[in-house]
Amino acid sequence: MDVQGNTEGAVVRKTLIVLLLVGLALLLVPLSGTLLLIFSAILIAVLIRSAAAPFRMLGIPETPAVLLGVLAIFAILYLVGWLFGAQLGQEFSNVAAQLPSAIDSARDWLRQQPWGQSLSLASLDLQSYFGRAVSFAFGAVGAITNLVLVVIGAIYFALQPGLYVRGAERLFPKEQGPRVVDALNASGVALQKYLLGQLFTMTVVGSLVAIGLTFVGLPSAGALGVIVGVANFIPLVGPVIGAIPGILLAFAQGPDALIAASLVYLVAQQAEGNVLTPLVQRWAVSIPPALLLFALGALGSLFGILGILLAAPLAVVLYTLVTMLWSRNALGYDVRVPGRRRSRGDDGG
Template sequence: MGSADMARVARSTLVILLIVGLALLTVQFSFVFLLIFSAVLVATLIRAAGAPFRRVGMGDMPSVFLGLFLILAVLAACGFLFGAQLTEQFTEVAQQLPTAFEQARSLVEQVPFLNSFLTGTPDIQSIMGRAVSFAFGAVGAVTNLVLVIVAAIYLALDPDLYMRGVEKLFPKSEGERVREALSASGQALNQWLIAQFATMLIVGTLIWVGLMIVGVPSAAALGVISGLTNFIPLIGPFIGAAPGVLLALAQGSDTILWTIVVYVIAQQLEGNVLTPMIQKYAVSIPPAVLLFALAALGSLFGMIGVVVAAPLAVVLYVLVTLLWVRDTLGHDADIAEIDAPAPADSNAPEAMKAGSETQH
């Protein structure tokens, strides 16, 4: 074997070892990547809140800080207006759920073919124990939360800086395509978040009003729970409906029936009216892709993985469609098929606007 062949083999071996090493590091530091993406999510929200200030001619830095102040002001206003009521209702829900759970368990035990299922389900003490463990885990996660917020502020202040950094990880000849894909994924994430929060607000309000009319206690808290869990596609509505149905058990069979009707009507309106209207302006992910994303990230990271699974799937879906399906495999996959065109005064970063202009 000549020296040229030996050098080629050595280079190939080093490349393989580098790829394997990067794969192992990715597995070891996967939670760090999850924190990075969480910071990207928060940064997207901050820039979306600062968009109105940029439209009136303010600079990037003032608009970002004003957007952050606007988010904090809205949260503070909600806390001032509804904080005491919601705190009381959440306390009532926490106190009543164990009894409601036991009532539901005793009712299910009367159905013969469900006995085997009940033997495999944890009792309420186990559930409460896990909740306490989660609470202590949440206290320990304050450091990560602060890290995400601080990193999000830096990302929101100068997203183009980090976009250029990612672009330099690829060959120079591919820089324009990488920037275009990053711009499109950022715009898709921005539109998806706005659409999702609009849906959450409407669904939570509908369930709040519906349960209040039906007579279920703590309707406001249950509406907030449903709105928040609606951020998780597919399984979120079922998670959000469980506390309301359990609390309705103590009100009688009629209340249970009407409670289920309220949740079904709200989710049908969300699935058949709101989502089709809103998805005209946001990327639409195939349900099977979302389901596998939820399963994968949920098994790896637990609840936080389930929460970020859908937005992460949106970003990866756009990147794979543009960089792999279109540019590498050569299939027809225009950005317009997966992302609505950004308006001239979009709240996406200026670098994202420049990247999106290259696609047409």
């Protein structure tokens, strides 16, 4: 009788667990926007922890070091704005003013080509696309409120990361707790290295493009460099998207400017793909390109622009968790953990 009771109890527990998982899966859809905001806060918290690292190395206690890291980030942003804000603001205004006519020029040229009529009709309306992007980022849809929530949440995450890691640990069986904590810590390290590597790559590529376009004589070179640098945060497709405004403006100025600007973008992206990215991946995180591509497609179709922006860092976290909890712990494969140095016994899989 006791055996039958234990069996029935086990069945009930497993049934409840399945129902709980199904309920959580159903909640993911209506809560997806909130979950993306939480992940955005985690990204900023990782950057805050990185900025606080030098202060911790000086022996400053954890909480003051994190607060000093927050102040350091705001100080850097203020300094950059003070040094370049007025000039870049004017250049961005010039780009916004010139871009519509450049798009019209490119569309008119496309329509004049024998093969361009059908392509022009099938192509996206770039002006409306950029308009939707701006509306998403700056429209009256609670963006400012969300930004404030993300920043405040990031500060809380950065101040007490262990509190939230322990909370996640308690969602799993006690005997699996240490492995879960190890996997979460590994994903945090991988995410930190990925973000720092991306910031380095974005800065170098943006600077190369701005300097190159200045020598070419294209106006608003600084703003175009910022655009392509920021766009490089999105892997694979970001460099192409970031180059579009500069190519269109160069096209409006004539063939010589178009060829010169195209060479600048090509050289910068070749330097990024063949020099910077391999160098950064050797130190930080290497994710299979196909995985990043499908992550961009999936999250972009589900969540739009915000999904595209967060696809790569989210893929880094999920890839690390799957590597730690499934490939290594569950299946027993000796595969490399993203963000960790390769050991002698590592097969590099």
